[in-house]
Amino acid sequence: MVIARVIDSPSGTQVMPIDTLRDSVRMAAGLTDNKLLDQKAITRGLAAIHRFGDRLRGFKPKQVRAVATNTLRVARNADSFIEEAEKLLGFPIEVIKGREEARLIYIGASHDAPACSGRRFVLDIGGGSTEFIIGDGYEPKLLESLYIGCVSYSQDFFPGGLVDAHSFKQAEISARREIQAITSQFLKAGWKQSIGSSGTARAIAELIAQNGFNGPPHDLPVDDMGGVITKDALLALKQSLIESEYIDRSELLGLKNDRRPVLPGGLAIMLAAFEELGIERMEVTEAALRLGVLYDLIGRSQHHDMRYVTVEQFMQRYGVDRQQANRVSNAAIFFLNQFAKPKYENRKDNEQILSWAAKLHEIGLSITHNGYHKHSAYIATHADMPGFSKLDQARLAALLLGHTGKLGKISVTSNYIDWRMLFSLRLAHVLCRRRADEKIDEIIVKEQEGGFVIKVPKEWVKKNPLTQFGLEKESTDWKKIGRELTIQVF
The missing domain is CATH 3.30.420.40 (ATPase, nucleotide binding domain)
Structure with missing residues (x-):
């Protein structure tokens, strides 16, 4: 922390x-x-x-x-x-998903790494996954996360702490096989600077420095002259571990007890990355995910929230009708804000999620009109959405799935549904069906025990018979899941 x-x-x-x-x-x-x-x-x-x-x-x-x-x-x-x-x-x-983790790692590393005039490559070996990122300045361009990590590889290939040439060979082959899936696109993108971030890279750099595998031994901090990893030094470190036979017997200077159980797996992955991506030299920074999370948090507070950028990119990618998206968004938020704010609710966060759901509710139309809401929800569930957590995406997908059609497909006990948000989105969708600006400021909504109430002016009902029919159908749909939707004309 x-x-x-x-x-x-x-x-x-x-x-x-x-x-x-x-x-x-x-x-x-x-x-x-x-x-x-x-x-x-x-x-x-x-x-x-x-x-x-x-x-x-x-x-x-x-x-x-x-x-x-x-x-x-x-x-x-x-x-x-x-x-x-x-x-x-x-x-x-x-x-957070793997690519979101990679994005945040790059943000953190790029704010702490030595200056670079071109693209930089960042490698972060974690316990269960390893992130590969190429970026320019503070902006990540290419992100991948692979299920190879120092803990899992140490357990799988070095059981009991046994380190020998055969185990290292098997671990490196396995890691290279995983990395090969991304090798061509990373080599094609290219980079001028290689950075190793966070715990594994730092620990390896410290061992290299203190044991003289990369020149005279020294105990300088890794953000100074100690923060360099070379291919020859990695091979020397590997040979030292093999000679010790068991990691617990290693007498390497600076090898901390909490790092011993996971060092062999991390070293094997690092060697595989150097071999597969043709890396000869890598600088090391302590900064990574935690610092990236902090900078991203600042961005959200200063209205540079990456989620807004992601939604904008999705709207463009899937050819969203922006005018309709904004109509539905404005109407949905108008209705949500008529409900009393519950004690434990963050209304602003809910408004953001609801607005994004409204703006993305039609992305499934790019696949087919029939059941498009299911495709919209599928995309929101499985796509990489920078800035969004898994919970954000689950909430978003639930709203997209439920914004139209039968409500029975939404679990009544779902942890991802705020029923007032879903009601507001469905009502906005019904009222904006004509895809034209509608006068809705006189429509009143409120929550009642077991459901909702909609109050509409008598004159409005006379002018909008199709919308009235849609509201009556909504009432029937809500009743089928045990919730009442009462329509009152005044």
Whole structure:
């Protein structure tokens, strides 16, 4: 966990870390063969989260962002863990997709890495996944996340801490096979500078420096002369581990106990990346995901939210009728704001999600008109959407799926549905069916026990018989799932 102070200057905004809490939990080591977190990993994770929550006491919701990565992307019992962890932390936890993790890593690394006049390549080896990014300046251009990590590879190829030439060969071949899927596009894009970010790269750079695998031994910090990894140094480090036979017997200077169990797997992946991508030299930065999350959080507070950019790109990609999208968005928010604000609701966040759902509700039309809402929801669920967490995408997809058609397809117990938001979107969709600007300011909505009420002027009903028919059909659809929709004419 990183706590930082935001400093504004005429040249831009800078994040200055003022406190760091680090707890080696190794969640990935607790994944069983059937992708369940075991109780030991859960206990370790919750204990760390509890300590972090104590430090964050007094922070406001908009000052904190917590993200979860690969282990909680794949764990089948991730939801129950996150539910308990959020109570201890006091803030929501977002599970982010691999490419979103890569984007945030690049943002963090690019703000801390040495200046570069051309494109830079960033490699981040984590516990269960490894991110590969090419970017220009502070903007990532090419992002990939592969399911190869230092924890999983150490467990799979170096059981019991046994390190020998055969194990390294098998681990490197496996990692190269995974990396080959992205090799051609990365080599085609090209780069001038290679950066290794975060824990594995830093640990390897420190071992190389302190043990003299890349020149005279020294103990300089990795952000100085110590932060360089070369191919020859990696091979020397590998040979040293092989000679020790077991990682616990290694007498390498600077090898920390918490790094021993995962070093062989991380080193094998690093070697595979160097070989497959033709890397000879890599600089190292401590900054990565955590710093990237902070800069992204600042962007959201300063209205540079990446999610707005993503929605705009999707509208363009899928040929959305922008006028209609804006009509539906404005109408949906108009209705949502008529409801009382519940005690535990962030109305602004809900408005954003609802507006994005309205603007993207027709993206499925690019595939087919019949059942287009299902295609819209599928795209929102499975597409890479930079800036969006998995929960954001799940909420968005649920609204897209439910904005038209039968409501029975939406689970009544769904955790991703705010029924007032869905009601507002469906009502906006019905009222804007003519695809022309409609006068809706006299329409009143409110929540009642077990459903909703719509109040419409008598004159409006006379002028809009088709819309009245649509409202009556809506009433029937809501009744089928056990919710009342009452239409009152005044």
